[in-house]
Amino acid sequence: MTLQAARKSPAGSTVDSAKALYGGKSSRRITVHDIAAAKERGEKWPMLTAYDAMTASVFDEAGIPVMLVGDSMGNCHLGYDTTVPVTLDEMAMLSAAVVRGTKRALVVADLPFGSYQEGPAQALRSATRLVKDAGVGAIKLEGGERSHTQIELLVQAGIPVMGHIGLTPQSVNTLGYRVQGRGEEAAQQLLRDAKAVQDAGAFAVVLELVPAELAAEVTRILHIPTIGIGAGAETDAQVLVYTDMVGLTGGRVPRFTKQYADLRRTLGDAAKAFADEVIGGTFPQEEHTFH
Numbered sequence: 001m002t003l004q005a006a007r008k009s010p011a012g013s014t015v016d017s018a019k020a021l022y023g024g025k026s027s028r029r030i031t032v033h034d035i036a037a038a039k040e041r042g043e044k045w046p047m048l049t050a051y052d053a054m055t056a057s058v059f060d061e062a063g064i065p066v067m068l069v070g071d072s073m074g075n076c077h078l079g080y081d082t083t084v085p086v087t088l089d090e091m092a093m094l095s096a097a098v099v100r101g102t103k104r105a106l107v108v109a110d111l112p113f114g115s116y117q118e119g120p121a122q123a124l125r126s127a128t129r130l131v132k133d134a135g136v137g138a139i140k141l142e143g144g145e146r147s148h149t150q151i152e153l154l155v156q157a158g159i160p161v162m163g164h165i166g167l168t169p170q171s172v173n174t175l176g177y178r179v180q181g182r183g184e185e186a187a188q189q190l191l192r193d194a195k196a197v198q199d200a201g202a203f204a205v206v207l208e209l210v211p212a213e214l215a216a217e218v219t220r221i222l223h224i225p226t227i228g229i230g231a232g233a234e235t236d237a238q239v240l241v242y243t244d245m246v247g248l249t250g251g252r253v254p255r256f257t258k259q260y261a262d263l264r265r266t267l268g269d270a271a272k273a274f275a276d277e278v279i280g281g282t283f284p285q286e287e288h289t290f291h
């Protein structure tokens with residue numbers, strides 16, 4: 001079953017994007033070759049972030065074909081204000097958990113801020129750690145033209161690389177959280193960044209907070225897949241930060257995100273019900289008790 005066919009399923013809930021990406025012939029892990037083939041077939045696919053084994057296993061069973069251990073773990077899992085403080089040790093530990101929790105997804109780990117900006121040699125050392133110790137199948141790093149030598153060396157060393165251009169959250173202190181690529185000059189820079197990432201050998205590129213028309217143009221020009229977040233509907237794939245997607249994130253969530261569940265309320269209600277029963281003496285009952 002192709003992804004298109006699966007999406008037309010009347011049940012609407014039986015889409016198995018992972019199976020669709022490799023033709024459903026086995027339960028092996030998705031590879032970058034499956035991703036390339038999907039672009040040739042014109043098939044769209046979803047990517048979600050994950051930061052722990054249990055959540056990753058749920059998404060893997062749901063058929064999410066690519067899982068990103070994003071440095072968004074900083075804000076969404078580790079309690080930091082931004083992605084900037086995330087360390088390579090933290091990334092390695094949580095990436096290994098996501099790999100252990102998945103059987104089919106291609107697991108991509110972010111290179112955290114400070115682990116590749118010094119140059120290609122530092123990038124290769126950091127990426128090698130995530131591939132060897134955590135077992136991830138690919139690495140993501142931020143930056144277009146400015147990161148092309150890092151991407152080139154990783155690819156030469158046999159490490160698949162996903163690029164990330166547009167809004168790059170590790171540069172929040174210079175860029176802020178603003179739509180990128182607006183205006184002729186900024187649009188030309190984004191196109192140069194996209195080409196630089198592709199020419200350096202990346203297998204895919206994230207476009208974050210980019211006007212939809214520009215993201216559509218990049219998607220037409222590139223032969224590698226584009227993965228949009230706040231970049232309109234024309235990219236080859238879409239990614240969401242999972243805590244936004246399931247309604248766990250507290251406070252304001254970005255406009256481009258869609259909340260498919262309200263886990264914050266569900267967890268809060270469960271915690272309150274447990275507390276009430278303990279205080280009222282109605283938990284545990286006989287069926288929870290050993291003699």
Ligand code: KIV
Nearest residue numbers: 049070071072206239
């Ligand atoms: O860290 C992350 O979650 C990301 C996505 C927003 C693409 O980079």
